[in-house]
Amino acid sequence: MSSLNSAFSRVAIVGSGLIGGSWALALKRREFAGRVVVCDRAEVARRALEMGAADEAESDPAAAVRGADLVILALPVGAILEHLPVIHSAAAPGALVTDTGSTKRAIVARARELYRDGALFLGGHPLAGREQSGFENADGGLFEATRYVLSPVREEDLDNPRAKAFQSMVRSVGAEPVTIDADEHDRALAFLSHLPQLLSTALASIADETQLALPLELGAGGFRDMTRLADSSYSVWRDVFLTNADNLKVATDTLIGKLTTMRNRLEDVRLAADFERAQRLRRRWRSAQLQAPDQDAMEF
């Protein structure tokens, strides 16, 4: 694995939780030739520095961003929206600013207003995660064999050399960039990520009802899988729901409609059609998945 020579020489990562911390560790693992500045609350940023994830620690976002040619906003969606103006003011005109927020419409729309001149903004969303958040769960290999969504403000932004350099950097940490419009991203993720989370939390929540008095020792592999996401905290999801409530309501209503039909067909062989459709979806989904990481593609 060769060291990572990027067009970027100074990367500011604002927020050093699971995703920001993993970005920092991934750059270090790939022997990124530039400097990595991590910005977080003083004690958190210092810890990232001590763990060797960064070259500099900052607690003021404007100071962290100054002189950086790549800025990665790795914060919850609400905090990204709050930080967009100050980052725009502080970032060098030649810098690329990107984010890692789980919804893209609100962020890209706000960036469209703010980033008319100066730094270029490119929306981002790594499709990698864990139920556990925080720098202590960060992993330099988190992005390997995952997809990394890029949602530009304007389609032509993708041809900008900075945007191309960032796509290369995404590949260098093992991920595959996927370009998708912010609206389409949020609609699709409502079905593919946000609804699965809501379902898992709903299932675990009803199983906790004391009047049911369920013997939980009888919950085996299927129950484990279907409630794993329920380990996630509301604080991780709040902003996702706030900025994608319309799409998630449609997705939830679609699911409730399907569940209602299936509930009324428990003693009806027509239920077989839903199982067949679900099995077909799984085959389609599997064929859309990435294979094991390709070492050649990771070189850069």
Add this chain to the structure above:
Amino acid sequence: MSSLNSAFSRVAIVGSGLIGGSWALALKRREFAGRVVVCDRAEVARRALEMGAADEAESDPAAAVRGADLVILALPVGAILEHLPVIHSAAAPGALVTDTGSTKRAIVARARELYRDGALFLGGHPLAGREQSGFENADGGLFEATRYVLSPVREEDLDNPRAKAFQSMVRSVGAEPVTIDADEHDRALAFLSHLPQLLSTALASIADETQLALPLELGAGGFRDMTRLADSSYSVWRDVFLTNADNLKVATDTLIGKLTTMRNRLEDVRLAADFERAQRLRRRWRSAQLQAPDQDAMEF
């Protein structure tokens, strides 16, 4: 690991799919001192014999059961119900007949009528499974570190030496016996197993809707987990739904009610209470899980 000296000397396993095949392989792995007779369609039973899972292969259940002191009915629930009379007629008066069906009320109720004299019936349900069925997916270690439900016809049956010998055999293949009333089993499993399956199939089924045109490459770890059970076939679940429709309707309605509330609270911090409840349930569930298999407990 010492060889398995059981009170049983001849075990007839009727049905050599995932569960029956795993029972046969588990007994062979534990060097069971008695003989194992596998009964299935001629070519399937022969294959189990060729794979070393059994000492004898039969295609006629009555013939397979004759002379056995333990009979394990490892068939779908509907087929178990069909076979109960002929097995009762063919089994030796001193035999124990048990089953592996995923619902217990209908089977135990039918056994209560039939097994008034002669062989003793003890309902069973190993909480071990895979999405893939059939002997080709059978595994001699399938039951290790899992729970094995026993639902007696009459509570006092559990004190019968044959029932005690079967509990020891269950332990010898690595599982922990759990005694539970058939009604309570079916009510609990509606929430802990049957509803999770219905949810997974419903989620995968709506994602297959062509008018949604979802970019499935954006479905990541959460989507994978929540649709894994959707690989299961309707044929595996049909009898479960038919014999537990009442409980599963209650469970599904409870979930739909919760989802509806959560859908209406996507922009309301009261949603936090459901996440907290779900996280608490996960902690409770984890503390109810078995630890890694205890080698001492497996000796027999």
